[in-house]
Amino acid sequence: MTTHLHLAGGLTISRMGYGAMQLAGPNAFGPPRDHDQAIAVLRAAVESGVTHIDTSDYYGPVVVNRLIREALSPYPDELVIATKVGSRRMPDGRWVQSLHPEDLKAQMYDNLRNLGVDALDLVNVRVGGVEETRDDPIAAQVTALAELREQGLIRHIGLSGVTVGQLREAQSVTPIVAVQNLYNLAKRADDALVDVVAAEKIAFVGFFPLGGFSPLQSSTLRDVADRLGARPQQVALAWLLQRSPTMALIPGTSSVAHLRENLAAADLVLPADAVAELDGIAA
Numbered sequence: 001m002t003t004h005l006h007l008a009g010g011l012t013i014s015r016m017g018y019g020a021m022q023l024a025g026p027n028a029f030g031p032p033r034d035h036d037q038a039i040a041v042l043r044a045a046v047e048s049g050v051t052h053i054d055t056s057d058y059y060g061p062v063v064v065n066r067l068i069r070e071a072l073s074p075y076p077d078e079l080v081i082a083t084k085v086g087s088r089r090m091p092d093g094r095w096v097q098s099l100h101p102e103d104l105k106a107q108m109y110d111n112l113r114n115l116g117v118d119a120l121d122l123v124n125v126r127v128g129g130v131e132e133t134r135d136d137p138i139a140a141q142v143t144a145l146a147e148l149r150e151q152g153l154i155r156h157i158g159l160s161g162v163t164v165g166q167l168r169e170a171q172s173v174t175p176i177v178a179v180q181n182l183y184n185l186a187k188r189a190d191d192a193l194v195d196v197v198a199a200e201k202i203a204f205v206g207f208f209p210l211g212g213f214s215p216l217q218s219s220t221l222r223d224v225a226d227r228l229g230a231r232p233q234q235v236a237l238a239w240l241l242q243r244s245p246t247m248a249l250i251p252g253t254s255s256v257a258h259l260r261e262n263l264a265a266a267d268l269v270l271p272a273d274a275v276a277e278l279d280g281i282a283a
Contacts, residue, residue, distance in 0.1 A: 128161025
């Protein structure tokens with residue numbers, strides 16, 4: 001299995017990435033439970049070959065980006081830090097969508113400042129919710145990021161929480177290199193979108209790659225994992241990697257041991273009968 005994706009627009013990322021959201025406190029709010037461990041996880045990810053770290057200035061807020069800067073700056077040339085705009089965190093921890101084009105630009109500057117970089121590698125504009133997508137127009141939001149890209153402040157643009165129609169609308173404004181939607185073994189509403197972006201060498205970054213399983217689904221996953229001598233989480237990640245040639249994963253953890261378990265999923269080969277059994281989980 002290939003370990004890196006070479007995407008439209010010249011972007012290269014590791015297929016097994018790392019999602020940094022869990023480095024903040026509960027519900028991605030406030031400081032980490034263990035600052036030194038958070039730093040250790042970030043450094044272990046990069047030392048293990050991860051070149052794709054997913055973050056946002058609204059994790060914490062600002063906490064996670066500052067941890068990334070402390071742990072990894074000056075950044076390795078091959079490291080791609082993908083961030084998101086489209087929400088603000090309130091003092092009580094609430095997430096509030098904020099998609100006005102001028103505020104998207106302000107959020108982008110927050111990310112630049114707290115990561116300590118002159119340009120952001122990849123910025124995803126989150127336009128839908130976690131569980132649902134809406135076919136609202138997004139040209140104004142994408143245009144705001146495209147203007148910053150023309151100024152050299154953003155290298156690549158992606159989308160999060162979008163439909164195929166919104167992808168096409170965005171592509172009429174600027175090249176899109178990544179789509180980040182909820183997708184995993186149990187949550188497969190975006191099967192068609194996965195195939196659309198694969199045909200165009202666009203990364204599909206499924207978030208919550210291990211979330212949303214019912215007990216019955218989990219028992220199927222566990223049975224397959226037992227036969228393969230692997231952990232259920234590793235099997236779920238390996239299924240995602242075989243699902244599409246442009247699938248990229250960003251499982252999160254605040255533990256170095258758990259990080260290494262997740263990364264090992266890239267080496268797990270699923271036999272055809274196991275894939276068929278796993279495919280049935282979403283039925």
